[in-house]
Amino acid sequence: LCRGGLAERLCRLQNRERSAISFWRHQCLSDDKIPSDKSGVLIVKILEIFDECTIQVAICQQLEHSPLSPEDVVINAEEPILKVLFTRETAAHLKSRPQDVIHIYPPWQKLLLQNADVPVIMNTYFSQKVLLSEHSEAREKTYGLPKMLIRKNIISLAQTFRLDDLDDKLHQESSNNQVPCAPQTHDSSDSKRHPLALSAVNDSLLEMVESQGAVGWREVQVRVVIQRVYCLPAREGSRSHTQGNKPLLSNGGMFCRLCLLVQDAYGIFSEVQLQSLSSTDDVEQYCRRWEGKSCCLAGMKILQRTTRGRALGLFSLIDSLWPPVVPVKVPGQSQDSEMMTTNLPPPSFCYILTVQSGEIHVEVDEEEQISNLYQPPAVHGLKEILRMDGCNERCSFWAQVLYRRLQTKHSVPIDQREMLLFVTDSTLQNVVHGIPKVVAVSVTASCVLSMEIMEALSAGSRLVFFKDALWGNGRIICVERTVLLLQKPLLCSAAGADLSELPGPVRLDELDSAAQASSICALRGTVVGVNESTAFSWPTCNRCGNGKLEVCPQDRELLYCNQCSEVVTTPLLKMQLEVFLSCPSRPQSTVKVKVWHEVTLFVLLTMLLFLQTYEVQSVLGKEVGLLNCYVHSVTSHPNCVALEEIVLL
Amino acid sequence: MDGSTLPAVAEELLREIKKAFQETSQDTFSSRLKFIFGPSAVPALDLVDQRSVTRLKSPSGRTLYQVLGSSGKLYTCYSSCHFCTCPAFGFSVLQKSESLLCKHILAVYLSQAMGACQELAVSEEQLTNILLAEEEDEG
Numbered sequence: 001l002c003r004g005g006l007a008e009r010l011c012r013l014q015n016r017e018r019s020a021i022s023f024w025r026h027q028c029l030s031d032d033k034i035p036s037d038k039s040g041v042l043i044v045k046i047l048e049i050f051d052e053c054t055i056q057v058a059i060c061q062q063l064e065h066s067p068l069s070p071e072d073v074v075i076n077a078e079e080p081i082l083k084v085l086f087t088r089e090t091a092a093h094l095k096s097r098p099q100d101v102i103h104i105y106p107p108w109q110k111l112l113l114q115n116a117d118v119p120v121i122m123n124t125y126f127s128q129k130v131l132l133s134e135h136s137e138a139r140e141k142t143y144g145l146p147k148m149l150i151r152k153n154i155i156s157l158a159q160t161f162r163l164d165d166l167d168d169k170l171h172q173e174s175s176n177n178q179v180p181c182a183p184q185t186h187d188s189s190d191s192k193r194h195p196l197a198l199s200a201v202n203d204s205l206l207e208m209v210e211s212q213g214a215v216g217w218r219e220v221q222v223r224v225v226i227q228r229v230y231c232l233p234a235r236e237g238s239r240s241h242t243q244g245n246k247p248l249l250s251n252g253g254m255f256c257r258l259c260l261l262v263q264d265a266y267g268i269f270s271e272v273q274l275q276s277l278s279s280t281d282d283v284e285q286y287c288r289r290w291e292g293k294s295c296c297l298a299g300m301k302i303l304q305r306t307t308r309g310r311a312l313g314l315f316s317l318i319d320s321l322w323p324p325v326v327p328v329k330v331p332g333q334s335q336d337s338e339m340m341t342t343n344l345p346p347p348s349f350c351y352i353l354t355v356q357s358g359e360i361h362v363e364v365d366e367e368e369q370i371s372n373l374y375q376p377p378a379v380h381g382l383k384e385i386l387r388m389d390g391c392n393e394r395c396s397f398w399a400q401v402l403y404r405r406l407q408t409k410h411s412v413p414i415d416q417r418e419m420l421l422f423v424t425d426s427t428l429q430n431v432v433h434g435i436p437k438v439v440a441v442s443v444t445a446s447c448v449l450s451m452e453i454m455e456a457l458s459a460g461s462r463l464v465f466f467k468d469a470l471w472g473n474g475r476i477i478c479v480e481r482t483v484l485l486l487q488k489p490l491l492c493s494a495a496g497a498d499l500s501e502l503p504g505p506v507r508l509d510e511l512d513s514a515a516q517a518s519s520i521c522a523l524r525g526t527v528v529g530v531n532e533s534t535a536f537s538w539p540t541c542n543r544c545g546n547g548k549l550e551v552c553p554q555d556r557e558l559l560y561c562n563q564c565s566e567v568v569t570t571p572l573l574k575m576q577l578e579v580f581l582s583c584p585s586r587p588q589s590t591v592k593v594k595v596w597h598e599v600t601l602f603v604l605l606t607m608l609l610f611l612q613t614y615e616v617q618s619v620l621g622k623e624v625g626l627l628n629c630y631v632h633s634v635t636s637h638p639n640c641v642a643l644e645e646i647v648l649l
Numbered sequence: 650m651d652g653s654t655l656p657a658v659a660e661e662l663l664r665e666i667k668k669a670f671q672e673t674s675q676d677t678f679s680s681r682l683k684f685i686f687g688p689s690a691v692p693a694l695d696l697v698d699q700r701s702v703t704r705l706k707s708p709s710g711r712t713l714y715q716v717l718g719s720s721g722k723l724y725t726c727y728s729s730c731h732f733c734t735c736p737a738f739g740f741s742v743l744q745k746s747e748s749l750l751c752k753h754i755l756a757v758y759l760s761q762a763m764g765a766c767q768e769l770a771v772s773e774e775q776l777t778n779i780l781l782a783e784e785e786d787e788g
Contacts, residue, residue, distance in 0.1 A: 004692040005698030005699075006679070006695075006698055007692070007694035007695035007697075007698050008698075009679060010679040010682070010691050010694055011691055012684075013679055013680055014683055014691070017680065051654040052653055052654060053746060053747055053748050053749055054687060054747050055655055057654045057655070083654055085654075085658065085686065087687070109681060111658060111681075113657050113661050114661065114664075115657075116657065120658050121663075122685070123680060123681065130767070152746070153654075153655075154746050155653050155655065155656055155746070157731040157732060158728065158729075158730045158731075160728075160730060160731060161655050161656070161659065161663055161758060162662040163660075163663055163667050163758070163761055163762055194786050259700070353737050368711070391758075440735060537700055552660050
C-alpha cells in the first residue's frame with residue numbers, strides 16, 4: 001500500500017474498529033444487562049428483512065424506549081421507519097427475525113438519500129438483540145426456532161451510479177443505446193419539411209470521401225447527377241437489408257436495394273446504395289423521376305473503394321457513360337477553368353457509398369431540368385448490337401419478347417434461376433439472311449426483375465426496353481444493373497427509325513445446319529417415324545392448366561386440382577407425341593420433335609392411344625408444316641436434333 | 650418495500666465523498682466505504698492512490714475505463730453498466746451476487762469522485778480492439 005495514501009489510512013482505521021467491535025461483543029456476551037448509558041442508542045423493531053449482496057437490510061420502526069415486556073410492544077404507525085443495514089457478520093451474530101427488537105450502539109451512522117424519505121442506518125457493528133423475557137429465551141434455546149428464509153435481492157448491473165448533481169437522478173439507459181431507425185429516402189417533396197443543418201454544397205465526391213472521419217463530415221453535402229437508377233440484389237447475410245421477411249420478387253424472396261450511379265462535376269463516379277425496396281415496381285418510377293436529375297448527397301458512409309478489376313459489371317456501365325458529354329472540371333484549378341474530355345482516360349476506381357442509418361440525405365431536384373452531364377442510354381437496333389465489337393459492352397434496345405424459357409434444373413435454388421428470353425425487332429425481322437431473326441437474351445438471377453415485368457412476360461408478347469444489358473461473346477445477357485422496363489424512358493437517343501413496329505407476323509429462322517441448342521426455329525418436314533413409347537396423354541385442369549391432377553379421395557372417378565382446390569369436372573386432355581421428321585432444310589439429320597399441338601398428328605395420337613386401330617405405317621409420309629420449335633440439343637455423331645414444339649407469346 | 654436499497658446507499662456515499670473530498674477528516678467516509686463495500690474498499694483506495702484508473706474516450710463519444718490491476722494486468726470496465734473483466738467480478742458479482750462491484754469498478758467511481766482519473770483520447774479502432782481483445786482472451 002502507498003505510504004500515507006487513503007488505503008493505508010483505511011487499513012489502520014479498520015484495524016482499530018475491528019478490535020473495538022470484538023471487544024464490545026465479548027462484553028455483551030458476558031453481560032446481559034442493557035447498559036445504563038442510553039445516550040446515542042438506537043432502538044428499533046424489525047418489520048422486514050432481506051439480503052442485498054452481503055449486506056442485510058432491515059426495514060425497522062424506531063422505538064422511543066426499549067420495551068420491557070412483549071405487551072409493551074405496540075406498533076404505533078406514527079413511529080418513524082428506518083432502513084438499517086447490517087454486515088454479514090453482524091447479521092449472523094444477531095440472527096434477527098421480524099418483530100425482534102435491536103439495540104444499536106454508537107458509533108452508528110445515518111445517511112440520508114436524495115430521493116427517499118427513509119433514512120439509512122449503517123456502521124451498525126455494535127448491535128444487540130433485546131430478549132423480551134426469559135421465557136422466550138428459553139423457548140428459543142430448547143425448541144430451536146425453524147430457520148428463517150431471507151429473501152435475496154439481485155441487483156441489476158445496469159444500475160450505475162451518477163455522481164453529478166446536474167445529471168438526471170433517474171437511472172435511465174444512456175442515449176447511446178438507441179437503435180438506429182430504418183433509413184428512408186426522401187425526395188424533394190419531403191425536403192421542404194426537413195430541416196437541413198448542413199454546410200454549403202460541395203461539388204466533389206472525392207473531397208467528401210477525404211473528409212470522412214473528420215469533424216463535421218456528416219454535414220458535408222455533394223451535388224451530383226444521377227446517371228442511372230437500378231436495383232441490386234442484396235446478398236444473404238448482408239447487414240444492410242430487410243424490412244421484415246416479405247419476399248419482394250417473384251424469384252422467391254430475394255431482397256434488393258435501390259442504387260444510384262452518380263457523377264460529380266469532376267467526372268468522378270460513385271455508386272450509392274440506398275434502402276431496401278418494398279416493391280420492385282418502384283424502380284420504374286424512380287428511373288423515370290430521377291434519372292438525369294441533380295441531387296444532393298449528405299451523411300454518406302463509404303462501403304468500399306472498388307477498382308476495375310474487381311467490379312467488371314460496374315465498370316462496364318461506367319465505360320458506357322465515358323467520356324462525359326460535357327467538359328468536366330479539373331481538380332486543383334479554379335472554379336471556372338474546365339477541361340476538354342476527349343482525351344481523359346476512363347476512371348479506374350469507384351467509391352461505393354451507403355447511407356448512415358437513420359440519416360438519409362438524398363435530395364433530388366425532381367422539378368429541375370435534366371442535367372447537361374446526363375447521358376441517357378443509347379438505343380440501337382438488335383442488328384447493330386449483334387455486329388458490335390468488343391466484350392462486356394453495355395447496350396440498350398427495344399425488343400419484342402417471343403418466347404420465355406425458364407431454367408428448370410431442380411438443383412438450382414429458385415432465387416438463382418436463369419431465364420432465356422427470345423426476342424426480335426424490326427431490324428432482325430427485315431433481314432434476308434446472314435443474321436438470325438431471333439436472338440436469345442439470357443437473364444441471370446442477379447438481374448432484378450419487377451413483378452410487373454414477370455407478369456407481362458408470361459401473359460403475352462410484349463415490347464420490352466432492355467436498359468444497359470451486356471453484350472459479349474456473341475451473347476446478350478441481363479445482369480446486375482440491367483433494368484427491364486415496359487414504359488418508354490423519357491429521354492432516349494434512338495439511332496434511326498422507330499424500332500418498335502414489326503413489319504408483319506413474326507418469322508423464325510428455319511431449322512438448318514447452323515442450328516444450335518437453346519435456340520428457337522421453325523421447321524417443316526415429313527413424318528418418317530413415330531416414337532410410340534413416348535406417346536401419352538394426361539388430363540389438365542381446364543381452369544388453371546395444372547397438369548398434375550389427383551384422384552379425388554371421396555370419389556375415385558373424379559379428378560381434383562390442388563392449385564384451384566376444386567374438383568375438375570371437365571379436364572382438358574393434353575397429348576404428347578414424339579415424331580421423327582425428315583426436314584429438307586437439314587437433310588442429313590435425324591430430327592426428333594416432341595409435338596403437342598399439331599392437329600394432324602393429334603388425330604394420329606388419338607387413334608394410337610385410344611382406338612389402336614391405326615397402323616403407324618399409315619401416317620408415314622404425312623407432311624408437317626411450319627412448327628415453331630425450341631431446340632433442345634444438337635449432336636453431330638449421331639447427327640441428331642431434338643426439338644420441342646412451342647407456342648410463341 | 651420494493652426496489653433495492655444497497656445501490657442507493659452506495660451512490661449517496663460516493664456522492665458525499667465527491668462533494669467533501671476537500672475535507673480533512675476522511676475517516677468517516679473511509680469507514681462507511683468499508684461498511685458498504687467490505688473487502689473491496691482498501692484495494693480500491695489503493696488503486697486510486699496509485700492513479701491506476703484511466704478513462705478512454707473515442708471521437709464518437711464512447712467511453713471505457715481501464716484499470717491497471719495490482720498484478721500489472723489491465724482490466725476493462727464499462728461505463729454504461731457495471732462490468733469488469735477481472736475474475737473477481739465474474740465470481741463475486743455475477744456468480745455469487747456477493748458484491749455490487751469489484752475493486753476495479755469501485756476504483757473507477759472513487760477516482761471520478763476524487764478527480765484522480767487519467768484521461769486518454771483514442772481512435773474508434775483502438776477502442777474496438779480493446780473491447781474485442783478482452784473477448785478473445787476469455788474465449
